[in-house]
Amino acid sequence: MSVKPRIAIILGTTRDSRFGNTPADWILNRAKARADWDVELVDLKSFDLPLFNEVASNAWAPSESSAALAWQAEIAKYDGYIFVTPEYNRSITGALKNALDQAYVEWNKKAFGIVSYGSVGGTRAAEHLRSIGIELQMASTRSAVHIGGSDFFSVHPLGGDPKPIESIEGSIGGSADSMLDELDWWTRATMAARG
Template identity: 40%
Template sequence: MTKIAIVTGASRPGSVNKSVAEWVLAQVAGRTDAEFELVNIADFNLPLLDEGYPAMYQNYQNDHTKAWSAKISEFDGYIFVAHEYNHTAGPVLVNALSYLNAEFNNKAAGFVSYGSMGGVRAVEHLRGALSELQIAHVQRTVMFSLFTDFENFSVFKPTEQSAGTLAPMVDQLTVWARAMESVRDEQLAVTSV
């Protein structure tokens, strides 16, 4: 069964990020085309990148990196819950992505973003980083506005129109995640010759 992680993108106290991720998990709970799991970056206590070797070598020295690597390796695809911060992706998510490399290769990702402009700039910046990690990111994106999808900018209450964009993105993501499994198999066959 295809496994997809719903990855939080913030760890700041009071952040609405986890509530958005939990909403996504609740919305996909009845699907039979993949298994979904919430992965909370805050649970891994990742400091600013503190590994002595580039991630591509997988020569991890720290227990937090090893735990993060093991968890991310379990999945075929990812839904990144990203907020826009200073016209880019939040620093916690960018830092977490920087810890790893091969664990993400030849997998698929989709985005659920939010911010004053729906988090669009965060997603655009993440697309570049994910391309470098060899993650195929789907075109459909879910974007929530702080002005219309949050009550008092702090309680997540998506409009029907915004909420309706999730299923098409997940439909596209599950297909791509399954397709990328064959890419990983082909890559494995090439490297084991």
């Protein structure tokens, strides 16, 4: 009997003025349209994680922070992830890095995809996130969604009069479909291997 993978869309920015809700909602709807996954949005802003201050990663010692334990329990529920992240100074947000550091065991041997955005499409943030994923023993999709350049400025408030994100489907829809298909394969493969 086939088990439906549980996929978390992780919104990796916590700023009050964040744009991340827009691409997160867009990829959430695309992922839910598959109908062969159970998909949920996980917003880092809802977890109020302190800066990592444990004696070690939970690979080596149990975490003591109740917030970290709640975060680990949340992450453990999922079989795969899609990280939605802007690029901050050539990397991911501090909030996302902190959230990744607050767990280890729960990320292991699971797959992830990326939706990134910024003037150059968040590509440097995505590459940094892939390196972190390797250390967490995760499998990354090859394909990712990069919202950049004129597409980014046409849908982001910085561009003046933002259009709906659906207006750039022609530029990002194909890469989203590829990323979702690859995530499905890697998620099912890692589920089978963990089982």
